[in-house]
Amino acid sequence: MTEALQKELLARFRDSIDNLDAALINIVAERFRITKQVGEFKAEHNLPPADPDREKQQVERLRKLAADANLDPDFAEKLLSFIIEEVIRHHEQARK
Amino acid sequence: MTEALQKELLARFRDSIDNLDAALINIVAERFRITKQVGEFKAEHNLPPADPDREKQQVERLRKLAADANLDPDFAEKLLSFIIEEVIRHHEQARK
Numbered sequence: 001m002t003e004a005l006q007k008e009l010l011a012r013f014r015d016s017i018d019n020l021d022a023a024l025i026n027i028v029a030e031r032f033r034i035t036k037q038v039g040e041f042k043a044e045h046n047l048p049p050a051d052p053d054r055e056k057q058q059v060e061r062l063r064k065l066a067a068d069a070n071l072d073p074d075f076a077e078k079l080l081s082f083i084i085e086e087v088i089r090h091h092e093q094a095r096k
Numbered sequence: 097m098t099e100a101l102q103k104e105l106l107a108r109f110r111d112s113i114d115n116l117d118a119a120l121i122n123i124v125a126e127r128f129r130i131t132k133q134v135g136e137f138k139a140e141h142n143l144p145p146a147d148p149d150r151e152k153q154q155v156e157r158l159r160k161l162a163a164d165a166n167l168d169p170d171f172a173e174k175l176l177s178f179i180i181e182e183v184i185r186h187h188e189q190a191r192k
Contacts, residue, residue: 006141013134014150020127021154022161025172027123029165031116038109045102054110058117065118069125075182076121082178086171 028083032090039091049091055084124179128186135187145187151180 042049059077066076138145155173162172 001141006143009137010134010143013130013137016130017127017134018154018157020123020130021158021176024120024123024127025158025161025167026165027116027120028172028175029162029167031113031120032167034109034112034116038106038113041105041109045097047102047106058114061114062117062121065121066125069122071121071125071128076124079124079178080117082175 031083032087035087036090039087042091050088058084127179128183131183132186135183138187146184154180 039049041047059080062076062080063073066073135145137143155176158172158176159169162169
């Protein structure tokens with residue numbers, strides 16, 4: 001395979017990755033828009049910022065969705081934890 | 097506001113979050129499907145698994161997309177780093 005063809009094939013893969021990353025950012029942005037509203041709602045009604053039962057359900061559901069999509073469930077869980085930690089940090093700031 | 101109404105409003109927010117999480121998982125799964133192909137392609141043609149220039153461009157682009165979507169660019173960058181680290185780990189495994 002020529003180097004030019006290698007570069008073209010790599011560029012095609014990268015265009016797909018760039019499109020998926022843009023989708024990812026917009027979904028995460030929308031998720032934060034909603035969790036921000038949840039945070040304000042919880043602060044307003046004196047509800048606790050974290051909800052361990054809900055989080056446990058989310059993790060179980062996400063692991064199943066990941067397995068169905070052939071994504072490592074452990075990685076999916078770590079990714080969700082990473083996002084939820086940021087959400088809780090925002091909720092705690094909203095209560096101050 | 098009654099407790100029943102509070103619960104209903106919270107349930108509505110959570111349905112949106114669940115839908116977004118399912119979309120997120122599927123996008124990340126598709127991203128891994130492609131980066132797995134990239135990893136195999138790079139291993140096959142003896143190309144280096146990491147590409148610092150490409151990663152720098154991705155980070156700059158993502159930070160701009162995040163800012164446009166009103167998402168904290170620092171968080172978007174951390175999230176992408178988290179995903180890319182996992183991808184590099186996969187690529188290194190593929191070369192073994």
